[in-house]
Amino acid sequence: MNKRDKYIVTSLISLTAVSAIVLNVYFTFFHRYKGKVVIDEWNESEEFNDNDVTYINKDPNKDFVILNLADVQLCDTENYFNASIVYDEMNYLVKLTKPDLITLTGDQTWSNENLVSLKRIIRWLDEYKIPWAPVFGNHDYGNDFNSAVASMEYCSDLYEAGKYSLYKRGPTNFETLGNYAVVIKENNKILKALYMVDSSYLDKINDDQISYFEWISEGLKQKNNDNYVDSMVFLHKPLPEYSLAYHHYREYKDNAIGDVHVHFSLSGSIQNGFFSKMKDKGMKDVICGHQHGNSFTLLHEGVRLTNAVKTSETMSYYDDGIINLNGASTFVLQGNEVNIKNHFVGSKDYHISDDLNVYNW
Ligand SMILES: [Fe+2]
Incomplete structure (x- = not known):
């Protein structure tokens, strides 16, 4: 190759590399995927x-x-190259628990750079060929409300396109998307309703969302011999009643189902009446994520409030010296009863190995 050819080849390689970097930066940081307009x-x-x-x-x-997988928090920039720790842990947990349904209580991604990560998570979930149902967490929206590269509308497009996804964007005249319900039937009879609720970036469940889930509860009641259907609510941020339940527990040491690990604040959604309205309409369980340092189930006014175990060591999880709060929670329906089990995995230098510690209540 003569000097001139070398110059041309070097120039072409350099141009290609620069173009790739520019395009990558543009699509990662500046281009937003706005998604379909659905009314x-x-x-x-x-x-x-x-x-x-x-x-x-x-x-x-x-x-x-x-x-239930909580707060896997993948990000296109921060943990792009070690995302396999989530994949490995998900594989382990799915193999261990053999679920019929996988729920995700939000913060599947983290920060504005969510596009590649969310596509990855959806691809991984579909590989199991098991139905899965997510809700949004505050970080799924990005660094501000609906500021991420993949907007909440585009995330909804991706979720709805998932082959085994049960996600529905739900009504589009609310501030948020992803308010929907999954109903489990046995022998053609309604057994349990799962209400998937968006607790928003802004820490609130709006009145129209509450009315929507009340409306579904009433609709299902009509189909269930005029009895409210027992329900489980999945959302990202703890309801204000979590804090009340925990303060009661601290004082009286009762109402706990299993061990209680609380290391982070229990502040979450602002008071909005969701609990008081839904507890009289069959709500038996509420499951939240968000606080990686917490794991417990507390009975409060006849409803079990669970802070699910954070999944994977992305971003942060909490080692309280007794147990690493890293793993997942399962909810096992035996007839109409729900048994909660927590599965904690690994040590600080966690890799899938025999030292997995499965901890059942
Ligand atoms: Fe969160």
Whole structure:
């Protein structure tokens, strides 16, 4: 190769490299994926029908296992190259618990750079060929409300395109998306309703969201011989009642189901009446994520409030000297009863190995 050819080849390689970097920076930091414009407004005068929820069936001959993954917090920039720690841990937990449904209580991604990470998580989840159902967490919205590269509308497009996804964006006239319900049937009878609630970047559940879930509860009641269907609520941020329940526990040492680990603040959604309205409509369990240093189930006014175990060591998890708060929670439906089990994994230098510590309540 003569000098001139070398110059041309070097120039072409340099140009290609620079273009790749520029495009990468542009798509990562400046281009926003805004998603489809969908208008599906709801108001409470509408009549409830079966299309308003998603039905799935429980095999009557076996327990129904819900595996909850909390706060996996992948980010396109911060942990792009070590995202496999989440993948490995998910594989382990799925193999261990053999779930019939995987729920994700938010913060699947972290910061504005969420596009590649979310696509990855969806691809991984679909590989299991098990239905999965996510809610948004505050970090899924980005560094500010709906500021991430993949907007909440685009995230909804991606979630809805998931082959095994049960996600629905729900009504589009709320401030947030991803408010929907999954109903588990056994022998053609309604067994349990799962309400997937968006607790928003802004720490609140709005009145219209509450009305929506009340409306679904009433609709399901009509289909259940005029009895409210027992329900489980999955959301990202703890309801204010979590704090009340914990302060009661600290004083009286009762109402705990299993061990209580509380190292982070219990502040979450602001008081909005969700709990008081839904507890009379069949709500039996509430499951949140968000606080990586907490793991507990406390009974409060007849409702079990669970702070699910954070999944994977991305960003941060908490080692309180007794246990590493890293793993997942399962909710096992035996008939209509729900048994909660926590699975804590690994040590600080966690890699999938025999030192996995499965800790059952
Ligand atoms: Fe969070």
